Amino acid sequence: MALPKVGSIGEYIREQRQQAKISLRQLAAAAGVSNPYLSQIERGLRKPSAEILNQIAKGLHISAQALYVQAGLIEDRETPSDVVTAIRADTHLTERQRQVLIDIYESFRKEKHSEDEQTSQKAHPRSDSVADDEQSLPAELRAALEPYAASTGNDTVNQETKEG
Amino acid sequence: MALPKVGSIGEYIREQRQQAKISLRQLAAAAGVSNPYLSQIERGLRKPSAEILNQIAKGLHISAQALYVQAGLIEDRETPSDVVTAIRADTHLTERQRQVLIDIYESFRKEKHSEDEQTSQKAHPRSDSVADDEQSLPAELRAALEPYAASTGNDTVNQETKEG
DNA sequence: CCATTCCGTTTGCAATTGCAAGCAGAGTGG
């Protein structure tokens, strides 16, 4: 395949480098890549890997995400909702758990629609001790959530929810 | 010769894929990469480029940042992955909704934490067509959540899993 | 029993990354 549109990332790097007033070789040294390779990257002749991109970002003292966005490697971070983003980014949740959480959150948002509330952030007296000794989750809700909690192919819960 | 410690990213991908209950080939197709290559990635034999990583993230419906963090390509402090903080900061939720969301999240975390990973399973590939993805919120769960949503008496809970 | 269809893996191979070495030009100054 011919060269794709990697030009924008190279231009961006060169722009940032020139704004920092450092030479190509200096940035190459700071980033730990070779000078010719950086030259080719800046002119769009090569498509750097994520590792190289990360090192360049470090050498430029800019956020790696800025470079990734420029390279089209991550979405433009529209921040749809910090909650959804955080859930999606949580590496400890399973796919299923993520979807359940997001769905619950969105249904909450929808329900909340008509109700205007000016909740000033007052101090939460017991904000830190959540889910420690007393769970405010009623039994029925916990029971309903059980099949979603840890099902990773374990068949302790027979999920025969087949549509008729 | 010596394979570097790219293992963690591969393990993570495989874990996420198995939790999503899709085959290696399915994920490969969804991500637009070849099956053998994905196999090698998951086993840590290859170090995927950022582009491939991004496509895999799309195929897994997880944030690309999560993968990049796992791969050690970006610092994890760059990602706002604190679900509880995000929920607390959301001004569109009622206090009660926040509490429920956080509790569900915490219970998910607990279940996942104590859960023993179980990969040895008798594969029954086409027992009951698991292919249909989600049916996100079952009626029982929605019913259990209703009293917590908002007492507007409106029950228009249509689920729209936003997919990119 | 053999054909089919999944699953994941192994095996070559083209294309690409990324680098060491070397090239051309512009200042600087002895």
Place this chain on the structure above:
DNA sequence: CCACTCTGCTTGCAATTGCAAACGGAATGG
């Protein structure tokens, strides 16, 4: 004028990515 040093760029080459094709199992079904 020539040596030195800086700038960025071009050239081969080893190592790697990423893929098409083919392989060994396991389950379904004629």
